[in-house]
Amino acid sequence: MIWSLRRKFITIAMCSLLGTMTVLCAAIGIGNHFVFAGRADRAIDLLYQNGGAFPQPEGIADPAADFRFQVTPETPFETRYFIVELTENQEVRAVNTDHIAALDRHTVVDSINQIVSGGKAGGYVDYYRYKLFRREDGSSTIIVLDCFLQIQSAYNMLRVTLLVSASCALIVFILLLIFSKKAIRPFVENLERQRQFVTDASHELKTPLAILSANVGLLTDIYGENKWLESARSQIFRLDKLIKNLVELARTEETVREDCVIVFSASEVAQASVDAFQSLAESDGKTLAVEIAPDVWLRGVQDNFFRLLTILLDNAVKYCDPGGTIQFSLITRGRNLCVSISNPCQGLDPALLPRYFDRFYRADSSRTRETGGYGIGLSTAKAIVTRHRGHISNRYAGGIITFSAIIPQAN
Numbered sequence: 022m023i024w025s026l027r028r029k030f031i032t033i034a035m036c037s038l039l040g041t042m043t044v045l046c047a048a049i050g051i052g053n054h055f056v057f058a059g060r061a062d063r064a065i066d067l068l069y070q071n072g073g074a075f076p077q078p079e080g081i082a083d084p085a086a087d088f089r090f091q092v093t094p095e096t097p098f099e100t101r102y103f104i105v106e107l108t109e110n111q112e113v114r115a116v117n118t119d120h121i122a123a124l125d126r127h128t129v130v131d132s133i134n135q136i137v138s139g140g141k142a143g144g145y146v147d148y149y150r151y152k153l154f155r156r157e158d159g160s161s162t163i164i165v166l167d168c169f170l171q172i173q174s175a176y177n178m179l180r181v182t183l184l185v186s187a188s189c190a191l192i193v194f195i196l197l198l199i200f201s202k203k204a205i206r207p208f209v210e211n212l213e214r215q216r217q218f219v220t221d222a223s224h225e226l227k228t229p230l231a232i233l234s235a236n237v238g239l240l241t242d243i244y245g246e247n248k249w250l251e252s253a254r255s256q257i258f259r260l261d262k263l264i265k266n267l268v269e270l271a272r273t274e275e276t277v278r279e280d281c282v283i284v285f286s287a288s289e290v291a292q293a294s295v296d297a298f299q300s301l302a303e304s305d306g307k308t309l310a311v312e313i314a315p316d317v318w319l320r321g322v323q324d325n326f327f328r329l330l331t332i333l334l335d336n337a338v339k340y341c342d343p344g345g346t347i348q349f350s351l352i353t354r355g356r357n358l359c360v361s362i363s364n365p366c367q368g369l370d371p372a373l374l375p376r377y378f379d380r381f382y383r384a385d386s387s388r389t390r391e392t393g394g395y396g397i398g399l400s401t402a403k404a405i406v407t408r409h410r411g412h413i414s415n416r417y418a419g420g421i422i423t424f425s426a427i428i429p430q431a432n
Contacts (some may be wrong), residue, residue, distance in 0.1 A: 026205045031197045038193055044185040050179045057171040062143070065164045066102060069091065069154050073104050073117060073164075083198055101167035105133050109159030118287060121167060148172050157267055213259050228262055230332035233257050267397065269335040287319040287326065291351045294330035309338075312319060312350040319358055320428055325405045331361065332402045337364040340422075357411075358430050373419045376415070380405040402426070 075097045103124065105116040116129050124132075132146050136153065143152040151165040234257050241250050287311060291313050302309040319326060337347045341364035348363045378399050402424075406413040411428035 023362070026208060027201045030201050030205055034195060034197055034201075035190070036398045037145050038190055042190060046179070046186055049182050050175070054174045055177055057168065057175060057381075058150065059194060061166050061168050061171065062125055062152065065102075065150070065152045067165050068102065068104070069152070070396065075100070097384070103129055103165055105163045107137070107161045107163065111137050113160075114160075121182065123167070132165065133163060136165075157224050177401055205362060226260070229385055230257055230261055230264075234261075239343075241270060263397075281322050283323060284318055284320045285323045285326075287317045288313050288315055290323060290327050291317075291330055291349075291360075294327060295349060297331070298334045298338055302341075305338065306344055307338065307341050308346040311344055312347050312348075314352045316431075317351060318356060319352055319428065321409045321428070325408065327400050329405045329426065332398045333360070333426075335360045336398055336424070337362050340364065340366050342367055353430070354427075356430050360426040360428075361423060363421050366417075366422045369417050374415050374417055375420075377391070377415055 075092055078092050078404045101121045103121045103267055104117040108114050135146050136151055149165045150168045153163050236249055237253050243337050248317045286295040341347050350361045352359050403413050406426050409428050413426040415424045
């Protein structure tokens with residue numbers, strides 16, 4: 022129980038942290054990209070507005086422009102770019118590579134062909150940022166800016182951000198492993214006290230119930246049978262059964278002990294469970310259709326698995342519509358064992374299906390009183406499946422309710 026709660030606590034905390042880190046890294050990466058892309062576009066605009074050269078620093082009057090791209094006396098020397106003039110037929114008319122040394126005319130023409138064929142007014146070609154300016158006469162100017170250093174800087178910042186985020190996540194994970202046990206200790210102690218209370222109270226109630234049962238037997242011998250003594254005997258029996266169910270539920274919620282875990286034939290256990298309910302279903306005028314895959318093995322607690330099938334079959338036989346057919350199947354899917362039990366049951370509210378596994382919940386109290394239910398059986402079934410690290414669910418469609426349990430075979 023402690024490790025189960027610790028695992029859930031650590032998983033939730035780490036998922037929350039990793040989700041936050043992912044959003045943070047994405048925001049930094051995207052924001053940084055837009056910043057240097059905006060600076061590159063502003064630099065290109067300044068070059069176009071000033072005839073292919075940067076203006077003097079004192080010549081910039083727009084404060085917003087200064088914020089996006091600040092021109093300094095060193096800007097013309099540290100910025101690499103080239104300018105290409107195109108005719109109205111999109112043919113290269115002039116190339117200015119005075120401000121870039123890494124490209125020759127042939128490479129520039131190839132880059133321009135990529136830009137023209139792309140049909141975009143701006144974007145990237147490799148690590149070059151470009152913008153295309155069209156004139157009214159059909160000719161155009163393309164200014165291409167070398168953004169290698171900016172892109173490299175952005176990638177380096179992203180790598181550092183990812184490294185720092187991963188380091189922080191690792192540190193948090195280690196701290197959670199160290200302190201999570203202390204954090205969940207109050208909840209574990211509370212659950213253990215609740216289970217212990219149920220067990221102790223059940224044992225304390227057994228003695229007065231035994232005395233009451235003996236007294237009712239004596240009164241029956243003295244006064245004979247009557248409806249009042251029969252009612253008292255019936256209520257004592259109900260209380261005794263309820264106490265046993267509560268103790269069983271408390272025990273099934275405990276962590277599986279390794280000395281209780283064995284490898285057993287789930288097929289044989291399922292067949293034994295079906296045989297026990299076959300005659301009961303037939304006596305009620307119901308049909309039990311069975312599909313059990315042979316040689317299905319499960320590693321777990323055999324008594325718990327038998328109890329799980331008993332609860333589900335008992336529930337299906339009790340609440341199946343008169344003359345209905347109960348479908349039972351036990352198969353394997355991959356490394357999982359799948360148990361499915363369905364039966365027709367008209368008049369159920371699908372919105373209440375999730376509550377069927379709650380303790381003491383009964384969807385139809387009048388019908389439950391007739392069948393002697395307490396609303397504990399399905400809670401116990403869920404506790405057994407959870408104890409074996411599985412999952413149980415139910416669904417209702419076409420007047421048929423189906424309970425499905427999936428349990429890992431290699432538990």
